[in-house]
Amino acid sequence: MTLNTISRHLREGSKSIVRNGWMSVASISSIVISLFILGVFILLSFNLNHLMSQVDSKITISVYLKVGTSKEQVDLLETDIGNMSEVSQVTLIPKAEGLKLLEKKLGDKGKDLVKGYTPETNPLPDAFTIEVYKPETVSMVAKKIQALNETNKDKPIDIVNYGQGHVEKLFKLTEMIRNFGLILVVGLGFTAMFLIANTIKITIMARQREISIMKMVGATNSFIRWPFFVEGALIGLIGSVVTIAILFLAYNQLFALTADTMGIQFIDMLPLSNIWAFAFGSLMALGILIGVWGSTISIRKFLKV
Amino acid sequence: MIEMQDIWKTYTNGSHALRGVNVLIDKDEFVYLVGPSGAGKSTFMKLIYREEVPTKGQLFVNGFNIGKLKQRKIPYVRRNIGVIFQDFRLLPKLTAYENVAFAMEVIEAPKKVIKRRVPEVLELVGLKQKMNCLPSQLSGGEQQRVAIARAIVNNPAVLVADEPTGNLDPETSWEIMKLLEEINYRGTTIIMATHNKDIVNRIRRRVIAIEEGMIVRDEVRGDYGYDT
Ligand SMILES: Nc1ncnc2c1ncn2[C@@H]1O[C@H](COP(=O)(O)OP(=O)(O)OP(=O)(O)O)[C@@H](O)[C@H]1O
């Protein structure tokens, strides 16, 4: 293909977007809608992952021992739990330290409550804080620890606590959001593709005469096809650029809002600079792909002249 | 150059347009195709530039077996065949110049060559002054000449003309004929379907008469042979 021909295809392809007017606007809008929703899900899942990684580090199992458990039992438990392959760290919190932590937690108001206790009269039990490698395994590890207690004749463990239920719910929620987003995006992607196919079909029908003349003077199929590819790809490109612009502005707005407002500091969003390359790159690639795909399916049957 | 061996063409609706045509047309020949309306003249020509496919028989054009031609080879065969359609088939939004250049762009001729060749051909058909006019600004005869220019711009080996003087006044018709003779003289095979008795009888060439899909007469320097 000569440079001449390439520039002709580009020119023809872009001209016909203008010529198709509202049809092009409709196809571009449909691409924008589907890519926007996809983009929201991509950004959301990035932030969820980010949030999860923060939560992950906070997911620990607390094991409270019965008051008066012997030193040997404590050591035995510590090694047994530490030997579990899922466990990354076991920290013993002796009751004295537990008292200090409690004092700190209660603050000024509760100072009096803990004041009177000496190391001898400390009513708190010894406890372990257990961290795991994978947050998904907490409930399993908790059950294992529980089982450890059952096999021990002294039954030294009083309570095993890991925020039962809440952790599982959080995982379910992220998974649901991801699956739902995927289905929605696939559906909308197909809709966009068919709308583009339709727009291109209109171009083709409007130019059927031109195409038949081209074929009669010896144009190859690929020569005829190229401008339509260009048209589809350009529709996809314009759609994705618009989407990216909207997402960019909205995200930065939201980011500034969450960063500024003291009250909701716990919503810690990822800065866009960390993720834009992947998020926007994939949106643009997908937009162009949908566009080209749409044009391909509409030209095929028109070329058998 | 063009050889038909027992060519049959039956359209999908069952009408038998050609029934067992045998013909050999040599390089440099000028052939009139005559016969009553519906005899099969246009079908004969459509087979040559592969707008239609023969139902039965062998057809060779410039050495290609048209019936067995692969889809992707069709463009290259057509590049050697210029077609003048009865209804011109010009693109209304392009000027005379652009319409002719279009046929060269399609086969990806270099820009420099296009710029040199298009005015040259428009000069040959006598339309150089009007090359920036749109078809709607041209008379029927002028449009016909643009169509001829487009058909010959790529120097085809064969020129197929379906009633090129169909809608023209006698004077313009003679001009067009002079032009076709000139093109033929330069080495292009010409096959021309016509109902124009005067032309066939005045400019004597090979005449092939078709009736009901069969060749009924084939004379080297024939006459029109019908009353109207
Ligand atoms: N696309 C088609 N589908 C079905 N039948 C067709 C088609 N084209 C032509 N025919 C039939 O084939 C026969 C020959 O038609 P053709 O157009 O070749 O005649 P012709 O000699 O060119 O006539 P005219 O002088 O009027 O142009 C006619 O009976 C016509 O009805």
Ligand SMILES: [Mg+2]
């Ligand atoms: Mg005809």
